[in-house]
Amino acid sequence: MHALIVVAHPDPASLTHAVSARIAEGISASSPQHSFELADLAAEGFDPRFTQPDIALLLKKGEPLPEVAAEHARLNRADALVLVYPVYWWSFPGLLKGWIDRVFTQGWAYDEDADGKLHKKLQWLKVHLIAIGGANQRTYARHGYFGAMKTQIDHGIFGYCGASVSTSELLLPSDAGFPASQLDAARTIGERIFASRAVIREEEVET
Template identity: 85%
Template sequence: MHALIVVAHPDPASLTHAVAEQIAEGISASNSEHSFEVADLAAEGFDPRFTQPDTALAMGRGEPLAEVAAEHARLERADALVLVYPVYWWSFPGLLKGWIDRVFTQGWAYEDADGKLVKKLQRLKVHLVALGGANQRTYARHGYFGAMKTQIDHGIFGYCGAQVLSSDLLLPSDAGFPAAHLATAQAIGGKIFSSRAVIREEEVEP
């Protein structure tokens, strides 16, 4: 089994990158036959801007640009997609959102066939690992985590048919921060291809 780990953070020394590395180690440790590829969007210089050719593709005209086709190929090689990212303004960073905008294209991720939605990514399993800057009380009081799950889990992946198997939010208020996040990340990696992987629904007391 093969995982594509997508990281969206400009600083390679960040906790976000360290978490991604531990997830990769967890995948490798879980089974020697499992493999992974890391897509470091910042280091690779992925352009998140939605351009005229992207608009044409969304309207069913033209072919994907080379950089978009390359991302399609990476995703087609993967059995699981793992997104690791910091929370910016209660959502994805612009770099990661732009990757979704440009790569999850009409005709490839989904298709609008005469008003009927065809979900084309039902084979893909998704794991989300977000690193936030606020504490659990703040997220719970304002309903931020629930809103993020609605926007991302349902609004993006549900629309394309991809199943979100786990959604983790790592916060500074977590016990043992930041070292505990690395242990959690390795455990997440170890379960990526577990047949018992389930969505974690965590209730936080306000």
């Protein structure tokens, strides 16, 4: 089985990158048959801007640009999608949100028929979300920030497309043993990504 690990942080020395590396280690350690691809959006220079060609694609009046088609191909090769990102203003960084905006397109991630019925096209994809925050657990709990993030990201994005969110973790500096405990947790997440589950591809899902 194959995982696409998407990391959105401009600093390769960041904790975000260290966590993504440990997740990759865990995947490799779990079985020699499992593999991963690391998509470093900042290093690759992915353009998060939603422009006129993206609108044309949304309206079914154009084809995906090469960079969008390349991301579709990477995701089509994957059995699991792992997103590792710092929390900016209680959500994704702009780079990762732009990746979602441009890549999770109508016709590929979801579609609507002439009667307006929604067809969720990513039912084969398992999603693992690892957010790295700067506030403490008490702040997230007191204001309901993590619950709000789950509503807008887990349900609002991936649920809309039919993808199943298997992991939704929030790693914080207030966690006991920070940062070593977070790196240990990341490796464990990687080891468990493909544990005891069958992969259901889109063509196997009844519509």
